[in-house]
Amino acid sequence: SRNAKLASKVTPQQQAEAQRAIELAMFLNPSDWQLQSVYAETISDTNPDKALKIRQNLLKSHPTGTNALMLGNMALRMAQSERDAAKKTGLIQLAGSSFEQAVAIEPDNEMAKQSYADYLRVTGKSEQVTDFLGDDKDLLWKYYLRNSQFDQALETLNELFDKNPKDTTVLRGLVLTMEGVGDREQVKHYLELLSELDNDKDSQ
Numbered sequence: 001s002r003n004a005k006l007a008s009k010v011t012p013q014q015q016a017e018a019q020r021a022i023e024l025a026m027f028l029n030p031s032d033w034q035l036q037s038v039y040a041e042t043i044s045d046t047n048p049d050k051a052l053k054i055r056q057n058l059l060k061s062h063p064t065g066t067n068a069l070m071l072g073n074m075a076l077r078m079a080q081s082e083r084d085a086a087k088k089t090g091l092i093q094l095a096g097s098s099f100e101q102a103v104a105i106e107p108d109n110e111m112a113k114q115s116y117a118d119y120l121r122v123t124g125k126s127e128q129v130t131d132f133l134g135d136d137k138d139l140l141w142k143y144y145l146r147n148s149q150f151d152q153a154l155e156t157l158n159e160l161f162d163k164n165p166k167d168t169t170v171l172r173g174l175v176l177t178m179e180g181v182g183d184r185e186q187v188k189h190y191l192e193l194l195s196e197l198d199n200d201k202d203s204q
Contacts, residue, residue: 018042037070048078059098065106069115072098076119095119110139117143141173150180166197 019042036054044051055071072095079091099116106112113136117129133140137156144153154177160170171194178186 015042037067040074041070044074044077048074052078059101063101063105065102065109065112068098068102068105069109069112072096072102072115072119076122092123096123113139114143114146118146121147138169141170141177145173145176145180148180150177153177153180165193168194168197171197 019039036058040051040054040058052071052074055067055074059067059071075091075095075098079088079095082088082091096116096119099112099119102109102112103116113133117133117139120126120128120132129143130140133143137160141153141156141160144150144156153173157170157173157177160167161174164170171190174190175187175194178184178190
């Protein structure tokens with residue numbers, strides 16, 4: 001991605017300068033929790049334990065869905081590269097409880113729900129995903145598609161399509177699913193439906 005390319009061009013010296021600038025800003029604005037959040041991400045590769053501690057403290061002092069979500073993401077990221085079995089287990093548990101907290105604080109936060117669903121999958125609890133997402137079919141088909149479960153994605157999308165054949169998000173999902181299974185005719189079919197809807201909007 002473009003961001004990844006930009007990040008790869010940043011030299012260690014530039015990273016160090018950016019870190020010092022943030023540290024100075026934090027010294028001048030010790031109560032600015034958003035600065036602390038940026039700092040935690042900045043040092044997460046070089047000093048992950050310190051970054052995690054900052055994230056935990058931020059969640060305690062500012063219990064928002066976003067802070068819970070970012071703590072969960074950081075803990076899960078650290079768990080994937082952690083070699084110590086006990087520490088790895090602790091990080092996975094921290095990630096799970098953080099995602100649960102994010103959903104509890106902001107039940108309508110789509111990113112929090114998606115992250116928790118993905119957490120369930122990577123921790124071998126895929127069977128709990130459908131129960132967790134429940135009747136939220138929009139998130140369910142996206143979850144299936146992200147994980148290349150094309151049959152399940154198609155089944156869910158077809159249900160939504162039957163209810164509203166003019167839902168452009170569902171049609172785009174059907175295009176992506178058909179691309180995933182390599183069905184070019186169906187890809188063309190759903191692209192034509194999307195084009196017709198766009199033409200209808202233009203003519204109104």
